[in-house]
Amino acid sequence: MRIGIIGAGLVGGTLARKLASIGHRVRIANSREPSSLTEFENDDGITPVWADEAADGVDIVILSLPQKAIGTLSESLKSTLMSVPIVIDTGNYYPVRDGNIDALDQGTADSEWVAGILGRPVFKVFNNIGAPSLKYKGTDDEGQKLGLTVAGPSGEDKQKVSELIVQLGFDPVDGGDLGQSWRLQPGTPIYCKDMTADEMRTGLQQTTRQDIGRYHEDRDQIEDFDAAMKKVGEFM
Numbered sequence: 001m002r003i004g005i006i007g008a009g010l011v012g013g014t015l016a017r018k019l020a021s022i023g024h025r026v027r028i029a030n031s032r033e034p035s036s037l038t039e040f041e042n043d044d045g046i047t048p049v050w051a052d053e054a055a056d057g058v059d060i061v062i063l064s065l066p067q068k069a070i071g072t073l074s075e076s077l078k079s080t081l082m083s084v085p086i087v088i089d090t091g092n093y094y095p096v097r098d099g100n101i102d103a104l105d106q107g108t109a110d111s112e113w114v115a116g117i118l119g120r121p122v123f124k125v126f127n128n129i130g131a132p133s134l135k136y137k138g139t140d141d142e143g144q145k146l147g148l149t150v151a152g153p154s155g156e157d158k159q160k161v162s163e164l165i166v167q168l169g170f171d172p173v174d175g176g177d178l179g180q181s182w183r184l185q186p187g188t189p190i191y192c193k194d195m196t197a198d199e200m201r202t203g204l205q206q207t208t209r210q211d212i213g214r215y216h217e218d219r220d221q222i223e224d225f226d227a228a229m230k231k232v233g234e235f236m
Helices: 010-021 051-055 075-081 110-118 131-136 156-167 178-184 197-205 209-219 225-232
Strands: 002-006 025-029 046-048 060-063 086-089 123-125 147-151 171-174
Touching: 002 010, 002 051, 010 025, 010 046, 010 131, 025 051, 051 075, 075 110, 086 110, 086 156, 110 123, 110 178, 123 156, 123 178, 147 156, 147 178, 147 197, 156 171, 171 197
Parallel strands: 002 025, 002 060, 025 046, 060 086, 086 123, 147 171
Antiparallel strands: 123 147
């Protein structure tokens, strides 16, 4: 498939290399000009481009951006994204990094808000696994395949995203629709934990709305965001 990745941090960069290694044609962009992406110049199957080019004529676009960057995407890019069959959002809301976003503080799920900004459906995937685990793991120490959640509209496109997860060496776990995707967000029981699919399903069942305040408190315990996110491989 032709896959565009917008955001070349640890998660976006890791996905670019993994996807290219299994035969997908990857275009990658950041907020600067393509020539700034020197780390990919020797990677077969990866082409640095401008953001609008990354989304033009591809089968899937992966947005791997801080939440605060979604609101600053250009109108031309948002227009191009409307014609992309599948858009994946890997992002998470961290007020310490993103500043306070009223809709998210009031309970709108992170990727549900992204879908509203873009004016189109998205799938929440790759948001709750650290980049080192994404890069090096597909199985745990006992040889069991690790789970990766996917939340978004049911149907053929969701199945295609699940198949992509399988290709990357993980076991897809249905996280429900975007309205339920708060269960995958920072501070929740399955966030950035290397779990099997069955463990993730159990964790999702144990994630309750009554505990949202506590999940947010756990999320907001981070004081040095850059150091913490680099440690888990989440910083984008």
